[in-house]
Amino acid sequence: MxxxxxxxxxxxxxxxxxxxxxxxxxxxxxxxxxxxxxxxxxxxxxxxxxxxxxxxxxxxxxxxxxxxxxxxxxKELVFDQEKCVDCGSCTSVCFSGALVMNRESWELEYHADSCVVCGLCVEACPLRLFTITRGAAS
Amino acid sequence: MSVTKSIEEINQKISNGEAVVVTAEEVSTMARSMTAAQIAERVDVVTTATFGPMCSSGAFLNFGHYSPPIRMEEIYLNDVPVSGGLAAVDTYIGATSESRFDHTYGGAHIIEELIAGNDIKLKARAKGTDCYPTKEVETTINKESVNEFYLYNPRNAYQNYGVAVNTKSHTIYTYMGTLLPNLGNATYSTSGELSPLLNDPAMRTIGIGTRIFLCGTQGYVSWYGTQFNTSKPVNEYGIPTSNAATLAVIGDAKEMSTEYLKAAYFEKYGVTMFVGIGIPIPMLDEQIAQACMISNAQIDTSVIDYSEPDKPVLTMVNYEQLHSGTIEIDGKSIKTAPLSSMKKARKIAQELKDWIDRGEFYLSTPVQQFPNHTTVQNLKQR
Known part of the structure; x- marks a missing residue:
């Protein structure tokens, strides 16, 4: 596994x-x-x-x-997805496949399993919806 | 014989509940199997929309007079400096103005919070005059306590916009987002075939006074936007291949919704505001139909290197390529990402269509057309 x-x-x-x-x-x-x-x-x-x-x-x-x-x-990356406007800015810096635009619906898809906790989305989100918990949530 | 319709005829159809309203994306799809003449005949209104960060935005607000009166000269709303040079109790909240204590919070947040109904802390200072003796006020305001509160955005809805990339070896932080080194990514910010000024590139139907969807309510095009440029090169479909025309828009912020207006902060750049705009295009004739049939593959734009001070154009791409998720520059495949929300833009185009279908929104003839031979000048040292 x-x-x-x-x-x-x-x-x-x-x-x-x-x-x-x-x-x-x-x-x-x-x-x-x-x-x-x-x-x-x-x-x-x-x-x-x-x-x-x-x-x-x-x-x-x-x-x-x-x-x-x-x-x-x-549990490391917390995403306040409810407030997301699906702009796509975060996908410009996400190379792990965790944050992907669905190219039909243009909705942001969030695949937590693929995240490598690089943290680039924290700064790239113009609505500041990502936080890295440093294990606090676990 | 080719079809021509007047705005009055279209409004009559709207009034009778007979108008055929479709979104610009739907027209682009129809274009695969129909001619311009057929579309002009079938369709009465095409709705266009965009929802993206638009820095040149803001709101006018009148606080109401204080007793004894004050002629506010230095004004802060939640510690964000707002304009103090407008008589006694008027102000203009610039969306990109930033708090004295938190550079990630600014005018856009004040506007969004006021629309949401939140209380905002007001601090104002004045020198004191015989007719305005008060020198200092500290109180709380909200959208119910103020008189007028209306959005006035000097430059919105850019007709096309360049794609941003970075050729240097370090990351740069821009209003086009985080640009990774060595062409690590590419960002763009228009809704392509759904975008208002790309569906009427000659602006035959959009002008001063045009009624529009603005952040969830009915607003108006108040003027041509700042940096309005009609002299940019166009492609074979008449589409400017870089940022060209713009709109100044106005609307009652008290009636707006935070669903369609969002404060934003771009890392190491500053505060800006997502603005939702929808514009209906009346299907006057075949020529308008032809313009609305434009598809992403036919809309070209410039790829611009934001790491160089004079921002050179590296190459051209079209929106079909941008939407696919990768573009190629010098044989290198580069990941693309939008900054403006297609999902919200579609929602706006649909909502505007619903308003028209229900007879709640009527089309307007521009009071005056925009100027048509404009250029933009740079600021020079002299």
């Missing part, structure tokens, strides 16, 4: 190879969708973990035990 998470970690954890740790320990594959990491400051990774259900559970446990905050990524 595949599951996406947003991982957040402190500057101490940044210097440790946590991703390769879980790959080796639990025989899963990790697809990094988005990353914002540099030594000496907190890091953020959006990953898709692929493996057995048990292996994914163990991976998340392992990460949490080592000080990594794991949040299911679908």
């Amino acid at each position: 595949k599951k996406r998470y947003v991982l957040r970690f402190s500057p101490e954890v940044v210097n440790r190879p946590i991703v390769s740790d879980i790959i080796k320990a639990f025989n899963i594959s990790v697809n990094i969708m988005n990353a914002d990491i540099s030594s000496g400051r907190a890091g953020m990774l959006v990953v898709e973990l692929d493996g057995s259900e048990e292996a994914l559970e163990h991976s998340v446990e392992y990460l949490q035990r080592h000080g990594v905050d794991c949040s299911p990524h679908v």
Whole structure:
């Protein structure tokens, strides 16, 4: 099975190879969708973990035990869709397939599963309808 | 013999409930199987619409006199500076004026909130005169407490508009949205074949005094818009291939709906306002039919590099290509995205059609046609 998470970690954890740790320990594959990491400051990774259900559970446990905050990524981006006017501005910066214009109805389609939490839509929406919760909603 | 109809005849049909009203998109579809002569005969009115960010917008407002009176010279509404140079208690709220404390909040938000019925904080200051002794007022207003509150937008409904791209290696933030580096995306902002001034490019039926749909109520074209330019190059269908004519529009904001007027903030650019406009085009003759038959594939526009100060044109594309989701520039496939809402524009065209079908909206003859040999000048250092 595949599951996406947003991982957040402190500057101490940044210097440790946590991703390769879980790959080796639990025989899963990790697809990094988005990353914002540099030594000496907190890091953020959006990953898709692929493996057995048990292996994914163990991976998340392992990460949490080592000080990594794991949040299911679908809860990360909050979209106040009711107020949306379907202008399409957000689709100009969304390359993950999460925000797509339906070219028949010209309605904005929001596919939360495809989101990689890059955050570009937050700034691109002229009505400011997107927020990244930093795991607060989870 | 070719069909000709007068606006009076069309209005009579509307009054009798017999007028055939279709949207401009429907006419473009009809055009695949019908001739201009057949469409001119069949259809009486074509509704056009647009819903996009239009920065040159705003509203006049009269607060009513205070006792003892004040001649307001410095005025803030929710800390957004509004015009203080209009007699004692008149003001103009410019849509792009921004709050002193929050640059993402501005005149457009004040207008939207007033329409929604919200209370707004008013602060005004004056030097004090013998006839206007009060020097300071701080109170709350809303649309019921003020006298007149009407939208007056100096430049709306651009006839065509360029597509925005960025050829530099860093992201730029513009009124055309976030433009990603190295031609990472392309944004555009018209409703194409549904857009008002693209369906009557010569403006035979749209002029000063034309009654229109404005943000949910009946409004009027009050003048030609600022930067009105009839000298732009046109394509083989008579369509200007870049931003050309514009409209100044007016309407009673107290009767408007926030469904069709929305405040907006473009990142690192500023506040602007989405304005919903619908314009009916009377089917006077075959020539008008021909103009309304225009389809997205026949409307060309310029692709403009917003990362260069003089905004060079890189290439031309048409709206069918833009609507497909990708365009090609120098062999590179580039993602396109609209900034104006087609869904809202369709809703406006449909609502205007419903008004006409129900006999609630009648067509008007322009009091005066627009000028037809205009150009736009730049500001020069002298």
